[in-house]
Amino acid sequence: MFSFIKAIQNLLGELKKKKGLWFTILSVLSIFGITLSMYLLTTMTTKIAEEVYANMSVTYKSNLEYKFEDKQKEFKRIVLGLKNNDNFKNNLSNKQIIDSIMDVYNKSLIESGFDSISMSFYPTVYQTSQYRTIINSVINRKITSFGIEVLPDGPNIVYIEPIILGENVLGVVEIKESLVSLKKDFERNKQSIFLALIQEKMMSHLAIDAKNGRYRPIVDDLRVEEQKYDGAFFTNVMEEGLTGFKELKDKGYVVNKEYFKTYKEMVDVNGVTIGYLLVGEKVKGNDGFVSIVDKMTKSVTMIALGLVISILLFMF
Structure with a gap:
């Protein structure tokens, strides 16, 4: 082992005597070191950026799900207010009165700034075959439905809740809002x-x-x-x-x-x-996370590259 170390020292000593060759070797090693460092840094920062983008994708999807959940809660509260209306509860079989109540509620929604939301009531005193599939399904299954539905005016977020008295479904309240x-x-x-x-x-x-x-x-x-x-x-x-x-x-x-x-x-x-x-x-944009990630990775790369170059220059 001692002999091997001694041999390396002798080799370095001989190379240093040949300054041209010595600086050529150092230059090649420096270029190789910088290239390898840049590759490793670029790979590392790329992977970090990809992880950030993947996490942001999850965040965006979660925000979208939360917004749907908020819509469902909002619609549920509106229906709850309607169900507590005595005039509504006592006249479920009177289409004229119910239509009048729906008009009042829809006007109130518009006046309150919810102009994209509308409410309808489907009584079961009429044949359910005249209603669209999801309304009939809610009547038959006695279960609330919520989600997206493409209606004649376009894609809407719909909340459909049955009004039940005992074991009987007296009608269905529907709230819809444009997906926009x-x-x-x-x-x-x-x-x-x-x-x-x-x-x-x-x-x-x-x-x-x-x-x-x-x-x-x-x-x-x-x-x-x-x-x-x-x-x-x-x-x-x-x-x-x-x-x-x-x-x-x-x-x-x-x-x-x-x-x-x-x-x-x-x-x-x-x-x-x-x-x-x-x-x-x-x-593009100073506030965008993509721009922030890009600036962050470039800064890390430049700082790290500067350190690598400084170390290599110190070797001379």
């Missing part, structure tokens, strides 16, 4: 963007006036009501095409030069996938 209301909720945070894409098969549920010239093909069989959503955002989805959308679904998120995007499948009240809800934000 979620866009407004997300826009309160100026960085966040919301987009709803529905499948082509759901277009048959829309009224002629609601779909003609309003929905634009995006990718595969997905369409967007273009007047209601951020045009630059869905255009970015279109530009990435089917390949980009497949990457979004496989990876859970996508980051390009313009946007960070993640998604959640849009499932209707019947448990059928009818499209996708996309949420994200612009990459």
Whole structure:
């Protein structure tokens, strides 16, 4: 072992006598060291950035779920107020009085700033076959239903609760709100963007006036009501095409030069996938987390590179 160390010392001594060769070797080792360090730093910061993006994707999806939960609680409170109305409770079989009560409640909602919410009552004194499938299902199963449904005026968030007396369902209260209301909720945070894409098969549920010239093909069989959503955002989805959308679904998120995007499948009240809800934000902007992550990783890389270069120069 001592002989080996001595041999290395002798070799270094001989190399130092040949200054040209010595500095050439040091230069090669320095370049190799810097290259290796840059590779390791880039790989490390890339992985950190990917972990941050993945966590942000989970956060966005969780926020979306929370907003749906908040909507359900909000609608439930509205129905509870209606159920405690004596005039409503005592006249469930009188269509004229019930219609008048519904008109009062709907006007009150508009006056209170909830202009996108509307309420309806479906009495069971009439044949249930005249109602749409989910209303009949709530009547028959006596269970509240909540979720997204594509109605003639477009995708809506619906809350449907049976009014039960003893064992009998006397009627069903429905509250609905346009899905675009979620866009407004997300826009309160100026960085966040919301987009709803529905499948082509759901277009048959829309009224002629609601779909003609309003929905634009995006990718595969997905369409967007273009007047209601951020045009630059869905255009970015279109530009990435089917390949980009497949990457979004496989990876859970996508980051390009313009946007960070993640998604959640849009499932209707019947448990059928009818499209996708996309949420994200612009990459550019001092307040955006994508911009913050980018600046952070670049700063860490530059600081670490500076330390590596300093150490290598010290070796000379």
